[in-house]
Amino acid sequence: MYRFHKLDKTTSTRCAVCKYFRRRCPQDCIFAPYFPNDNPHKFTCVHRFYGASNIAKMLEEIPVQLRAHLVESLYYEATCRIQDPVYGCVGIISSLHRQIQIAQSQLAKTQAEISVLDANFVVTNEPSSSLDESLVQQNGVDHGLDDPFNPWFY
Amino acid sequence: MEERQRVQPIDEEELARDREDQIYIELAGSSPCASCKLLRRRCAKDCIFAPYFPPDDPHKFAIVHKVFGASNVSKMLQELPIHQRADAVSSLVYEANARMRDPVYGCVGAISYLQNQVSQLQMQLAVAQAEILCIQMQQGPHELPTTHHQSLVDCDMKSLLLSGNNNSSDFGDQMMPQFMSYTSSSNNVIQDPLKRESLWT
Numbered sequence: 001m002y003r004f005h006k007l008d009k010t011t012s013t014r015c016a017v018c019k020y021f022r023r024r025c026p027q028d029c030i031f032a033p034y035f036p037n038d039n040p041h042k043f044t045c046v047h048r049f050y051g052a053s054n055i056a057k058m059l060e061e062i063p064v065q066l067r068a069h070l071v072e073s074l075y076y077e078a079t080c081r082i083q084d085p086v087y088g089c090v091g092i093i094s095s096l097h098r099q100i101q102i103a104q105s106q107l108a109k110t111q112a113e114i115s116v117l118d119a120n121f122v123v124t125n126e127p128s129s130s131l132d133e134s135l136v137q138q139n140g141v142d143h144g145l146d147d148p149f150n151p152w153f154y
Numbered sequence: 155m156e157e158r159q160r161v162q163p164i165d166e167e168e169l170a171r172d173r174e175d176q177i178y179i180e181l182a183g184s185s186p187c188a189s190c191k192l193l194r195r196r197c198a199k200d201c202i203f204a205p206y207f208p209p210d211d212p213h214k215f216a217i218v219h220k221v222f223g224a225s226n227v228s229k230m231l232q233e234l235p236i237h238q239r240a241d242a243v244s245s246l247v248y249e250a251n252a253r254m255r256d257p258v259y260g261c262v263g264a265i266s267y268l269q270n271q272v273s274q275l276q277m278q279l280a281v282a283q284a285e286i287l288c289i290q291m292q293q294g295p296h297e298l299p300t301t302h303h304q305s306l307v308d309c310d311m312k313s314l315l316l317s318g319n320n321n322s323s324d325f326g327d328q329m330m331p332q333f334m335s336y337t338s339s340s341n342n343v344i345q346d347p348l349k350r351e352s353l354w355t
Contacts, residue, residue, distance in 0.1 A: 049230070051223045058257065066258045073262040077249060085230070086238045089261045090245040096268035103275035110282040117289045 016043040017052060030059050034071040045078040046071070188215040193224060202231050206243040214247055221250040 015032035018025035020043055025032060031052075035043045046055060055074065059067050080089035087094070186197035187204035192215055197204060203224075207215040218227055227246065231239050253260035 086242045087245045
């Protein structure tokens with residue numbers, strides 16, 4: 001004999017939030033579009049730091065087309081807080097600020113090097129003196145006169 | 155003279171609050187912390203919020219309570235050793251402020267913006283370093299020896315490429331691409347949260 005269990009239509013269609021709270025999931029459940037029942041971890045993460053009532057209030061306060069983004073950002077912040085309970089995603093922001101400072105100083109240094117190289121280039125492209133020309137003519141060989149500004153020349 | 159004689163309407167609620175505060179003071183021996191004041195409860199001597207939410211800054215707790223809720227904040231603090239709680243509170247205040255400024259993206263908007271800045275700077279740096287190579291090639295082999303300088307540039311390029319991959323946790327790398335093109339709707343300056351002179355305390 002097979003036992004037929006009473007099918008609970010709401011069980012299979014409950015969102016992760018209503019499943020968590022073991023309650024009926026109404027058709028207009030504010031959480032249902034953003035917390036599907038196939039990803040319970042998402043809600044447990046967010047609920048741990050924000051609480052269901054706060055999440056509901058936040059969802060109610062913003063337009064429908066932006067609610068998915070809100071939920072994703074809350075999930076991201078909650079996950080960062082799980083990984084780093086002290087600083088959360090603020091640690092990432094701080095790290096990015098440091099990277100920006102390093103990149104800015106490297107860029108400034110590189111641009112200064114370009115200026116120096118440009119200045120050297122302008123100097124070495126000036127026409128050579130008559131004495132140098134006579135030396136070349138005398139030997140008949142162009143020795144490729146070295147740049148007197150080249151430090152290894154000395 | 156007329157201003158002094160003007161009679162202010164009695165605010166019954168404010169009077170009741172003042173009476174309650176007085177009771178708290180008499181029982182606790184000191185002013186209740188901002189959290190107990192907001193939650194209208196007795197501020198115990200071992201109140202977990204008291205060291206971090208002094209009564210002279212009610213806005214700090216109000217904003218954290220609005221975003222996270224007092225019970226959640228209490229649980230978070232209880233899970234941390236005492237010496238880390240001050241920093242945790244500061245980071246929560248920062249996140250709550252970011253969420254108030256940008257209700258949709260919060261801190262994630264700031265992260266996306268900063269990552270864009272890092273990418274742009276790295277591109278500018280790569281272009282500048284390529285320009286150096288071009289100048290060196292134009293100037294010819296009798297200029298500065300390229301061997302040493304070339305190895306320096308290669309090192310810079312390597313560290314540049316490596317640093318671009320290490321800016322966040324593994325999870326952050328998985329999540330962030332979908333926010334990369336976001337530009338925050340708020341125009342507030344995003345300051346380094348760990349610089350004390352900016353948003354902390």
